[in-house]
Amino acid sequence: MPSFLPDFELPSDPSKVVRLREATVADAIDFSEVDPQCEEEATTLFFERLQAKEKYSDPKRWTTEDRRFALFMYHLHTTKFPDIPLTYVCDLCTAATGKQVQHTVSVKLADIAADYTPMTGKPVRDVVHEGHAVLVHPVYGADAELMEKARMDILEEEAATEKRARKKRSQLGMLRLLSSLDVPGLAPDASEEERRVKVEQFILDMGAEEFKEFRSKVLEAVADLRHGLKSTFQDGRVLLETPPVRCEKGRDKEGPGLRLQFHFRAFDYIPNV
Known part of the structure; x- marks a missing residue:
């Protein structure tokens, strides 16, 4: 029988407690229908399937940070290894040698967890722009799936x-x-979903300078909403960031170090069949 993992709270809303069980071979067979490139779709299916019924909440309404933190907690409680090996191209060594140089580092799970930040206050910030009250909130799982589909469309185009x-x-x-x-x-x-067309037109009608000001306000509010593990969006995909790592040749002793960005996907923790 699959066992349940220790409960944890969602970073965006500590009142929501998540209880997950370990994935089984039967789960793996069902998950195999999902395209491996569809990380967000797989993440939703993963948490829909593995949550205990008595603690269930819709993972499409979790923030992207909630979803990555939940995957991290699943990995933390099911792996036998205390770290994650990551390989990257070292720009300093590449510049010094004239050829591409790769380093492999082992990033401790405990160090990644140490970057955890709880949500401060409610998961929304108020911004005023040209007399309009704008509500800024984190990206939720449902919209992460929409961005994923949009990115797939770009690859096809x-x-x-x-x-x-x-x-x-x-x-x-x-x-x-x-x-x-x-x-x-x-x-x-x-509803917010029904308003989206009007909000989009509201933005499309802005001049270049006004949009620059508006975007700056939104990004500042988004930064203030940081919660969970340190992460970033890149081309519509969510990437976790490591704590700073150092060049193994010691070429960056004086600098702040390099934060590596890496995928943390549900597919990585599904049993292989």
């Missing part, structure tokens, strides 16, 4: 034509911004 791919990348950038905000005053009686 790049295979066909660069012109269409550039437009798709711009649309992905807009979706990333829309995923973090709402302007209730544009349609007070509608």
